[in-house]
Amino acid sequence: MTKKQKIMGIRLFISALFFALAMALEGSVYGYWILFIISYLAAGYDIPLRALRNIRNGQFFDENFLMSVATFGAIGIGALEEAVGVMLFYQVGELFNDYAVNRSRKSITDLMDINPEYANLLRDGTEEKVDPYEVAVDDIIIVKPGEKVPLDGIVVKGSSSLDTKALTGESMPVEIKEQEPVISGSINLNGVLEVRVTRLFDDSTVAKILELVENASSRKARAENFITRFARIYTPVVVVLALLLAVIPPLFTGDWGTWIYRACSFLVVSCPCALVISVPLSFFGGLGAASGQGILLKGSNYLEAMADLDTVVFDKTGTLTTGKFQVTSVDPLTGTKEELLELAAYGEFHSNHPIAQSVKEAYKKPLDQSKVGEAKELAGLGVKTTVSVQNMERELYIGNARLMEQQKITVSGSDPAEGTTLYIADGNTYLGSVTISDTIREDVPDALKGLRAAGVKKLVMLTGDKPEVGKLVGEKLGLDEVHGGLLPGDKVGKVEELLAKKHKDAALAFVGDGINDAPVLARADVGIAMGQIGSDAAVEAADVVIMTDELTRLVDTIRIARKTVAIVKQNIIFAIGVKVLILILSAAGLATMWAAVFGDVGVSVLAILNAVRALRYQNKS
Amino acid sequence: MKKIIKLEGLCCANCAAKIEDEVKKLSGVEHASLSFMTQRLTMEVEEERVDEIIEAARKTANKIEPEADFKVLR
Numbered sequence: 143m144t145k146k147q148k149i150m151g152i153r154l155f156i157s158a159l160f161f162a163l164a165m166a167l168e169g170s171v172y173g174y175w176i177l178f179i180i181s182y183l184a185a186g187y188d189i190p191l192r193a194l195r196n197i198r199n200g201q202f203f204d205e206n207f208l209m210s211v212a213t214f215g216a217i218g219i220g221a222l223e224e225a226v227g228v229m230l231f232y233q234v235g236e237l238f239n240d241y242a243v244n245r246s247r248k249s250i251t252d253l254m255d256i257n258p259e260y261a262n263l264l265r266d267g268t269e270e271k272v273d274p275y276e277v278a279v280d281d282i283i284i285v286k287p288g289e290k291v292p293l294d295g296i297v298v299k300g301s302s303s304l305d306t307k308a309l310t311g312e313s314m315p316v317e318i319k320e321q322e323p324v325i326s327g328s329i330n331l332n333g334v335l336e337v338r339v340t341r342l343f344d345d346s347t348v349a350k351i352l353e354l355v356e357n358a359s360s361r362k363a364r365a366e367n368f369i370t371r372f373a374r375i376y377t378p379v380v381v382v383l384a385l386l387l388a389v390i391p392p393l394f395t396g397d398w399g400t401w402i403y404r405a406c407s408f409l410v411v412s413c414p415c416a417l418v419i420s421v422p423l424s425f426f427g428g429l430g431a432a433s434g435q436g437i438l439l440k441g442s443n444y445l446e447a448m449a450d451l452d453t454v455v456f457d458k459t460g461t462l463t464t465g466k467f468q469v470t471s472v473d474p475l476t477g478t479k480e481e482l483l484e485l486a487a488y489g490e491f492h493s494n495h496p497i498a499q500s501v502k503e504a505y506k507k508p509l510d511q512s513k514v515g516e517a518k519e520l521a522g523l524g525v526k527t528t529v530s531v532q533n534m535e536r537e538l539y540i541g542n543a544r545l546m547e548q549q550k551i552t553v554s555g556s557d558p559a560e561g562t563t564l565y566i567a568d569g570n571t572y573l574g575s576v577t578i579s580d581t582i583r584e585d586v587p588d589a590l591k592g593l594r595a596a597g598v599k600k601l602v603m604l605t606g607d608k609p610e611v612g613k614l615v616g617e618k619l620g621l622d623e624v625h626g627g628l629l630p631g632d633k634v635g636k637v638e639e640l641l642a643k644k645h646k647d648a649a650l651a652f653v654g655d656g657i658n659d660a661p662v663l664a665r666a667d668v669g670i671a672m673g674q675i676g677s678d679a680a681v682e683a684a685d686v687v688i689m690t691d692e693l694t695r696l697v698d699t700i701r702i703a704r705k706t707v708a709i710v711k712q713n714i715i716f717a718i719g720v721k722v723l724i725l726i727l728s729a730a731g732l733a734t735m736w737a738a739v740f741g742d743v744g745v746s747v748l749a750i751l752n753a754v755r756a757l758r759y760q761n762k763s
Numbered sequence: 764m765k766k767i768i769k770l771e772g773l774c775c776a777n778c779a780a781k782i783e784d785e786v787k788k789l790s791g792v793e794h795a796s797l798s799f800m801t802q803r804l805t806m807e808v809e810e811e812r813v814d815e816i817i818e819a820a821r822k823t824a825n826k827i828e829p830e831a832d833f834k835v836l837r
Contacts, residue, residue: 199826205777240774247800356767360796360805370780418776419799426800 143241150237157185157230165223178226182213186229190214203377205413212409215388216735219399221406224735228410235743239419242750246423246757250430254355256308256327256348258292264336274326274343285324285335294326294346295337302333309351310689311436311761327351350681354438358429361441362422365710369421372718373414380725384408387729403735407728410738416717416746420753421710427756428706435698435761436689444685447668448703452648453640454598454696457633457662458605458612460655461672461693462619463580467496469504470561470581474574475554481532482574486566488529489538492517497562497578504576520545524564539567546572561611579611582618585694590619592697596704602640604633604662633662641667651686653696659683670696698761706756713749720745764813768804770797770824771832778828785823791816802831 143151164177186209193206209232216225261274262284269284274292277283282298285291291304303315306328315331318324324337326348343349388405392398425442432439439445459465474482487505490498491514502509515528524541539549543565546553551567553575561579565572590601602623605612612626625636637652644650652659652666655673660683663669671684673691681687688695724741727733773779776799783797786806794807804824808816821833 195829196827199829201781201827205775243774243800356801356803357805360798360803362796370783373777373780374784413777415777418780422776422799426798 144244147237147241147244150233153184154230154234154237157181157226157233160184161226161230164226168223175222178222182226182229185226185233186213189229189233203381205415208377208381208409208412212406215402215406215409219402219406221403221735224406228735228739231739231743232410235415235746238747239415239750242754243419243423246427246430246754249757250426250433253430253434254308254352256290257352258290258326258348261292262286262289274346277339277343279339279342281339283337283339285330285337287330287332287334289330291324291326291328291330291335291337292348293337293339293343294324294341295339296321296323297335298338299336300333302335303331305329305331309347309436311434311695312690351438354440354681354687355429355433358439358441361443363425363442363446363710365446365707365714366421366425366442369414369417369714373418376414377412380408380412383725383729384412400731404728404731407733407735407738408725410735411721411724411728411741413742415742416749417714419746420713420717420749423750424706424709424713424753424756427753427758428702430757431702431706431759432699434759435695435702437695437699437702438687438689439699440685442706444668445703445706447649448651448686448699449707450647450649451596451598451651451668451700453600453602453644453650454593455602455604455637455640455650455652455666456621457652457654457659458603458607458615459580461653462582462586462603463615464583465580465655467500467562467578468581469500469576470579471577472504472574473577475572477573482566483576485529485531485536485538485568485573486540486564486576488514488531489525489527489540489566491527491529493519493525497564500578501564501576523548536568539569540564580607580615582615583691583693585692586619589693589696590621592694593700596697596700598700600640600644604628604636606630630658630661633659634665637662637665641665651696653693698759702759705759709752709756713752716752717745717749764808764810765837766806766808766813766817767836768806768817768820769832769834769836770802770804770828771834773799773802773828773831775828778831782824782827785827786820789816789819789823792820803836 160177160181164174164181167174189206190210193210196204196206213225213229258274260271261277263270263272263277264282264284277293283293297318297320299320301319304318304324305315307313309325309327326346384405387408388402392401425445428445429439429442456462472479472483483505487502487509490501491509513530517525517527519525520541523545524539527538529536529538539545541564543553546565546567549567551570551572553565553572561577564576566574593601601621603612603616603621605626606628607626609626612624616624628636641650649667651668651670652662653670653672654663663671663683668686669684670686670688672688686699721741724733724737728738779797779799783795786792786795786804791809791812792806797804817835824831824833
């Protein structure tokens with residue numbers, strides 16, 4: 143509790159004490175009303191003062207003014223007990239609100255406690271504690287166990303495990319050794335690391351994430367804007383109604399006391415506090431719960447959109463597939479697979495193409511350069527290499543079907559639809575083929591199942607690859623639509639088509655790895671970038687950044703979004719419902735001012751307790 | 764030009780909405796958003812009139828919620 147809150151607590155305790163005393167002595171002791179007045183002043187002496195100050199500043203209708211008028215009105219007609227009760231409970235409610243709001247602020251700040259305070263800069267062999275801002279690119283910094291990595295860099299000496307939970311929500315530590323990159327904001331757990339800095343603090347991952355998180359609440363959800371507009375109308379309307387209630391009926395009945403009492407009840411319920419606090423509090427909690435899972439949303443409006451997700455469009459490479467090519471089949475005409483792979487690896491010895499790399503990786507054994515002779519790149523076809531492998535001098539031709547055609551080599555076996563096939567021939571003799579393809583990421587089937595279970599109706603994949611390749615991946619994953627052979631510009635067009643087709647109130651998300659798909663990320667209702675912690679482009683273009691590369695986090699995002707939006711709806715319906723009901727009952731004389739106090743304080747406490755739930759999220763996977 | 768202001772001690776959500784409303788109406792402010800939860804006022808303002816606009820925003824905040832401290836962060 144802050145100092146201000148403690149003082150308020152003491153004031154309220156004193157006030158409650160005098161209130162109880164006054165209630166006990168009421169009627170039996172002459173002058174008991176002094177006790178009520180003391181109780182009133184202890185709880186709310188500053189409320190009328192603030193009301194006066196705000197009126198001087200041109201601010202009417204604020205809650206201080208409304209509470210003052212309501213309580214003075216009640217005192218005026220002799221309802222002393224109610225007047226004091228209203229003030230006391232109003233202040234208890236305020237204190238509670240203040241406390242709850244501060245606590246959620248704090249728990250979210252703790253969750254995102256990634257800001258490094260200092261860096262240990264190595265300068266001429268000595269270590270110096272400096273502000274991370276002062277460190278330049280290529281400087282060497284030392285990160286000791288228990289410290290936060292202050293800047294992005296590459297380990298030059300040492301190895302350790304890093305805790306990246308605050309960044310990615312991942313609780314397993316990451317092992318890190320020399321020459322591997324480290325990300326600012328992660329915590330060094332055991333070894334001492336020497337790190338060569340690769341980015342200035344302003345461009346570092348930590349600075350980008352903090353900026354994103356801090357700005358998140360500036361994009362407001364529809365529900366938040368609705369509440370602001372509602373509050374602007376609600377209060378003046380209720381105040382005018384109260385005024386009419388206090389004046390018009392008594393002109394006919396002459397019963398001023400009764401009607402003023404009812405009007406005062408109106409004023410007590412006229413404060414929209416319950417809504418105005420609980421709605422942003424819920425969204426803030428939802429954003430916090432998401433960041434605890436390594437999911438950063440750029441605004442609460444995206445929580446709303448994620449709750450109504452109808453279509454999810456995926457980029458293929460890097461999102462559904464690893465983007466890493468692997469040998470998926472080896473088909474020798476004669477001999478073993480091992481032998482064919484050896485020939486292929488030697489044949490591709492000089493090539494750095496990703497496909498050649500994956501062939502060499504698949505062979506696993508080290509290659510002996512002395513066995514490789516002259517190599518010639520045949521543009522658009524493949525390579526021709528002289529090698530002496532497997533006790534023979536060979537002239538290897540490795541490449542696509544056109545190369546075989548040109549060399550008049552007959553190819554046997556069927557051409558697999560998936561991936562890229564390399565044909566291998568020794569002179570004019572066909573030896574066999576090796577097929578390389580992109581692999582589907584491990585967690586994709588689970589993630590897609592989860593999305594379906596969460597009510598996503600349409601799963602679509604877009605790819606620049608050949609339509610046949612795309613189709614095969616699509617069938618394997620059970621996607622609803624696959625569009626292949628797309629240029630980056632075509633992807634925007636496709637997303638626009640899908641946007642036109644989806645249900646009006648539902649949202650469409652595009653999920654990509656953030657590289658080269660900025661225009662599509664921007665065009666979708668929600669642009670989601672995956673696993674691109676540290677990529678500026680992704681953080682800038684996307685609306686949601688998932689910091690790990692686990693696709694299942696999408697399902698978590700939807701769950702958090704749904705829960706948050708449900709809480710907001712409950713609170714709006716509950717608060718407005720109770721307030722309107724109390725207004726009607728008060729006008730009819732069926733509700734006392736005590737009911738009105740519940741309509742104000744009780745409702746706002748309940749709404750806030752409900753809102754705080756948004757912060758809690760249990761990852762089920 | 765983007766300006767970020769922290770309103771420390773802002774504890775009334777209704778006032779936050781009112782401040783946001785009035786700041787939006789200030790001339791030279793293209794966009795403004797005040798988050799009650801983070802106590803941050805983010806404004807997109809005309810570059811040449813920054814000082815004048817910040818002063819006006821300070822006055823607005825002070826008028827509506829005198830208890831909140833007005834601190835320019837960036």
